[in-house]
Amino acid sequence: MTLQISWALLLPALIPVAAMLLVLVVDAVVPRASLAAPVIGALGLLGGAVAAVPGLDAGDPRLTLCTPAPDGRCMWDGSPLASTLQIAALLATLGVLALMSWRKAGVVDVVMLLASASGAVAVVAATDLGTWLIALELATLPVIALVAWRDRRAAAHGALTLLTTSLVSFGLLVLGAALWVTATGDPTLTGPSLATAWAVPEQRVLASLATVVLIAGLAFKISAVPFHAWTPTTLTSGPLPISALLASASKIAAVGALLVVLAPYESVLDLSPGPHTVVAALVIVTVASMLTGTVMALRQTEVVRLLAWSTIAQAGWVLLPLTALSVAGRQAAAIYVLVYAVASLVAFAAVRAIHGQHVEDGRELTAYKGLLRRDPIAGGTLAVALLVLAGLPPGIIGLVAKVMTIRPVVDAGLWPVAVVAVVAAVLGIAVYVRWFAVMFGDPDASAPKRPGRRRASVAVAVAGTAVLVVTSVLPQVLLGLVS
Amino acid sequence: MSALWVSSLLVLIPVLAALLTLGLRRTPHLAARVASGAAIVSVVVGIIGMAVAPTRNQRTAQPSDTFHVGDLEMPLALGSGPTTAAVAAIVALVAAVVLVFTQWYLDDDDRLAQFAATVSLFTAAMMLVVHARDLVLTLIGWEVMGWCSYLLIGHWSRKESARRAAYKSFIVTRVADIGFVLGIVGLSAGAGSTGLDAVVSHWTGEGGAVPEPWTRSVLLALVVIGVLGKSAQFPFQDWLPDAMEGPTPASALIHAATMVAAGTVVLAQLFPVLVLADGARWLLGIAVAMTMVGAAALALGQSDLKRLLAWSTVSQVAIMLSALATATEAIGPDPGLFHLWSHAIFKSLLFLTIGWLSVVAGSTLAMALRGSGHVHQLALVAWLFGLLALAGAPFVVGGLSKEHVIVTAYEGAIGSGGPGVVVLAALLVTVVLTAAYATRAYLVVAAPDGERSVSTRSHAVGDETAAHELDETAVLEEQHDHSGMPSAPVLASLALLTVLTVVGGLVMLTGLFNLHRASMWWMLLTALLIGIGAGVVWLARGYGDPRNAFVRTVRQRTLADNGFGFDTAYRRLVAGPVLWLARIVEFLDREVVDGYVRGAAASAGIAGWLTDRGHRREAPSAGVGLVALGLIVAAGTAVLTWR
Structure with a gap:
């Protein structure tokens, strides 16, 4: 059996992999060239992003890794939606690389980042369960090492939590994949095969169960309640750039993976009986995440912990439009995760620029008093990010994303979920405005000292803020990318 | 010069005069002279307008x-007519005379230029109302007049x-x-x-x-x-x-x-x-x-x-x-x-x-x-x-x-x-x-x-x-x-x-x-x-x-000097009840609407406390416990769907 391969479509994943190999080779040949690894890594990430750009406005289907006709199945779909998520994941990883200072980013860090990025790129485009599983693990497992790699005991603790979680998650995913193949007899995640299976009651139940188990496994990666327990521990104990990675690129990868799993359900949406079990599972996870994450974030006084709980709440928002199981719902989820990833990357970069890289005391909300006067650039970018997360003008893109997530839910007739979302949105405003409000006023003497090397963090924060501002002014730019 | 030109000019000249006068406010006397000059030009245009005015039953509009x-259609047109021309001419004349008089009367006033500019703008607004063939333009002129009258009446704002x-x-x-x-x-x-x-x-x-x-x-x-x-x-x-x-x-x-x-x-x-x-x-x-x-x-x-x-x-x-x-x-x-x-x-x-x-x-x-x-x-x-x-x-x-x-x-x-x-x-x-x-x-x-x-x-x-x-x-x-x-x-x-x-x-x-x-x-x-x-x-x-x-x-x-005490009546009958109503609304806002807000805040706080209780031990053991919970949920779903 020969595969039809279109290399151009695979380039976004291949370039980071090639860069990873190159880093290792260069390190073996010239061990002293300490700057080589970050530079090659950055170029690899950038090259991957550039290679994904043609996919943004492709009219024809961009399928590859296909088995021969007549029974042709493709394992790679570089659709505009997937290309957008790929670019976002690669650029977010690049931002994280910038947040680690150039000198400190050693070979191991860069290799891990590149591995994670190539996994993220692959998982959003994969349509068969094998590629999908491997790519997903490639996207998440290196992060565990990054958390534990060069830090203190607390980080090891966080890494252990993440590792336990990942193992259980992997187990669930494998179980789900096996159930899926059993139910549909097809290792690819495609609509027609699901529709065929749906006609038989036993297979239908099995397919539903497979999807629920896959959702449970992915819920760990997305850190949705009740699979979220690792998130606050890991995010607060690891280095800040890795926390930013977990909140941005990893999140994009996990959501992309979920989009792939839910894509086939479009073809059974109108059948009778419909996929009620899947919807119920998604609704439970969504509602629990939004409410738990928000009320917990309301109680936090330590900013990274607050951001961690806000990640959980925002995971609920990402899942919200998926409960409709429609195309519009998947597009809305993609938009929301993009906006969220950029905003949280900006927030973490600003926090990094204010406090430095390490876990320290004093990352309390009170340390942000008068930040807008004391440090207008970091304070201003952080303010924009918080407004976007809260969905308040002038962070219009946050509001647009929230409205877009609620619309498919309403169209699908899931009114109670929409009402919960509105309640969560109101509470969420309180979460971010609590922080936002502290930044006004006069700075006092207890303000933390500005860290020495922070140019890269400020640059990441400013670039991300520019994206947020531009999309706030012209939301159609972002909306056009995924449709 | 056609009647329509006259109507446009009569609106535009005072507007320009107002802007120019305001620009020259550092030299108040020159500014006032500019305003008067523009007003006199307006009078001439107004007299021409009376001469070329359309005859009866021949209303024109741009x-x-x-x-x-x-x-909604919005023509935003100006127009002219016989009575319009006569009224516009007299408005222009009165404005010119008032500006000439102002130069003498407010000779030493430090805000002479602002006063002259406001008078010009006021005239422009009136001209707009006179010539408007569109109710939106009428409304604009009407409101600008209200604003200008506020400025003119309060010119000596040092007086209480x-x-x-x-x-x-x-x-x-x-x-x-x-x-x-x-x-x-x-x-x-x-x-x-x-x-x-x-x-x-x-x-x-x-x-x-x-x-x-x-x-x-x-x-x-x-x-x-x-x-x-x-x-x-x-x-x-x-x-x-x-x-x-x-x-x-x-x-x-x-x-x-x-x-x-x-x-x-x-x-x-x-x-x-x-x-x-x-x-x-x-x-x-x-x-x-x-x-x-x-x-x-x-x-x-x-x-x-x-x-x-x-x-x-x-x-x-x-x-x-x-x-x-x-x-x-x-x-x-x-x-x-x-x-x-x-x-x-x-x-x-x-x-x-x-x-x-x-x-x-x-x-x-x-x-x-x-x-x-x-x-x-x-x-x-x-x-x-x-x-x-x-x-x-x-x-x-x-x-x-x-x-x-x-x-x-x-x-x-x-x-x-x-x-x-x-x-x-x-x-x-x-x-x-x-x-x-x-x-x-x-x-x-x-x-x-x-x-x-x-x-x-x-x-x-x-x-x-x-x-x-x-x-x-x-x-x-x-x-x-x-x-x-x-x-x-x-x-x-x-x-x-x-x-x-x-x-x-x-x-x-x-x-x-x-x-x-x-x-x-x-x-x-x-x-x-x-x-x-x-x-x-x-x-x-x-x-x-x-x-x-x-x-x-x-x-x-x-009683005569107070205008039959209408000022008091305004205060008693209008201002008083309005303030009273405002106080009721404020009370309702504070005690009822804010009550809901405070209640929401309190319940969010309680929910947060309860959730917090569930997250006290964020150790791997707790994580595994929650994983187990998730598994139970998934298994429950499976049992329920298996019919």
Whole structure:
């Protein structure tokens, strides 16, 4: 059996992999060239992003890794939606690389980042369960090492939590994949095969169960309640750039993976009986995440912990439009995760620029008093990010994303979920405005000292803020990318 | 130059002049001269406009691209017509004269340029209202006028009373504007267009479908409410006398040609609809009938001659509006506009004259002005002819126009079901009262020279000073060290206005106003009534100020000076309940609405605490525990779905 391969479509994943190999080779040949690894890594990430750009406005289907006709199945779909998520994941990883200072980013860090990025790129485009599983693990497992790699005991603790979680998650995913193949007899995640299976009651139940188990496994990666327990521990104990990675690129990868799993359900949406079990599972996870994450974030006084709980709440928002199981719902989820990833990357970069890289005391909300006067650039970018997360003008893109997530839910007739979302949105405003409000006023003497090397963090924060501002002014730019 | 060019120029010139004047504010005298120059150019353009004005039944409007706002058409066109040209010319003239006078009167004022700029903008707004063939433009001009009048009345903002007067005029007219805006919106929405012609043809039923008479009356009544506010008619009349806190040129402008007359212009534009809306006509008729009598009576009792003129304006505007309320369709709105025209001439003359006299006397109080007319022959002559026109003496401009209003009311009373009878009765009473207070005003100013010093001294500790402790001329006294002789241009302007007051009636010959013949019998009757009013006051001249024969006690005088205590009534009946309501709303907001908010915050806090309890041990063990929980959930789903 020969595969039809279109290399151009695979380039976004291949370039980071090639860069990873190159880093290792260069390190073996010239061990002293300490700057080589970050530079090659950055170029690899950038090259991957550039290679994904043609996919943004492709009219024809961009399928590859296909088995021969007549029974042709493709394992790679570089659709505009997937290309957008790929670019976002690669650029977010690049931002994280910038947040680690150039000198400190050693070979191991860069290799891990590149591995994670190539996994993220692959998982959003994969349509068969094998590629999908491997790519997903490639996207998440290196992060565990990054958390534990060069830090203190607390980080090891966080890494252990993440590792336990990942193992259980992997187990669930494998179980789900096996159930899926059993139910549909097809290792690819495609609509027609699901529709065929749906006609038989036993297979239908099995397919539903497979999807629920896959959702449970992915819920760990997305850190949705009740699979979220690792998130606050890991995010607060690891280095800040890795926390930013977990909140941005990893999140994009996990959501992309979920989009792939839910894509086939479009073809059974109108059948009778419909996929009620899947919807119920998604609704439970969504509602629990939004409410738990928000009320917990309301109680936090330590900013990274607050951001961690806000990640959980925002995971609920990402899942919200998926409960409709429609195309519009998947597009809305993609938009929301993009906006969220950029905003949280900006927030973490600003926090990094204010406090430095390490876990320290004093990352309390009170340390942000008068930040807008004391440090207008970091304070201003952080303010924009918080407004976007809260969905308040002038962070219009946050509001647009929230409205877009609620619309498919309403169209699908899931009114109670929409009402919960509105309640969560109101509470969420309180979460971010609590922080936002502290930044006004006069700075006092207890303000933390500005860290020495922070140019890269400020640059990441400013670039991300520019994206947020531009999309706030012209939301159609972002909306056009995924449709 | 076509009539349309004239209308555009008349709106644009004052706007540009206002901008230029404001730009030159660092050199106030140059700025004021620029404003006056532009105003004089406007007068020339206005006279040309009268010459090239379209003839009757040939209303023109700019052909312009129609904007579409949703389903609403918005032509945003200016237009012209015979009466439009005449009114525009007189507005331009009054504005020019006021600006020339301002240069002398506010010579030492540090904000002369701002004042001149505001006057120019005010004129532009009035020109916009006069020429608008689109209700949106009317509304813009209307609101800009309200804003400019606030600035002009509050010009001496260091004075507490001037600030209060400015606020009062702004708030009172704004409250009435609620009606105006609602009415305009309703009329436009019904017609599907904001164009004046479209609105008129829709609501008169020319377009085919006959509109609901009830709706038409309500919408016109709303517009009338706005007009009553802007024109200081009952029950909104009280802001205008207080507006005397502004400098005299501002009063001349507001009273003579712009703000208070704007309502007449707008209602004249809507006249074809108004004449069909009986409810609105009754509202207008009753309000103006009450206003003209009440204001004339108050004018007689004022201790301050400037406030006397203010009340006379209220009364005279009521007379203009009464012509619109009673006119039949055949007569049309022109008698009212003709009275606007003549009133603009003689009222600006009177205000500028009293501005001059107050500089001479150092006050506008009647006792201070006693005998002040002897300062210059022209002052006395101007004052005399202005008052003759005010009283409506035959053949001067005010007499002719008032005659036409009376005939219009008579025709309305016998010819249609409107409020003609009530208005006619009120008009006749007002004629007597107007003659009386005009005679009084003349007798005070023209008292023999010898009495002046005596009376000033003897009244210095009198009971009347209480009414006006802070007089505008107190501000001026420091500024004017000259002998009170105005400059030559000012004298020339006054002379021009005086001449126009005498011969202005000749405008009837141009045919710009569509007027019917006045009857000789009515003229005789009016002359008789004027004679009665003037004669009674003449007989009372032995009291020093003839007023003292009518208002004898201090209490009565205070009541007259306070305008029957309407200010208190506003506070008790409007401001009080509104504040009370605001307090209730505030209470509800704080105790009920905020209660929900606080409750929500508390429940979020409790939920957070409970959730927090579940996350105390964020160890791997807890994570594994939650994983187990997740598995149980997934397994439960599986069991449930397995049927």
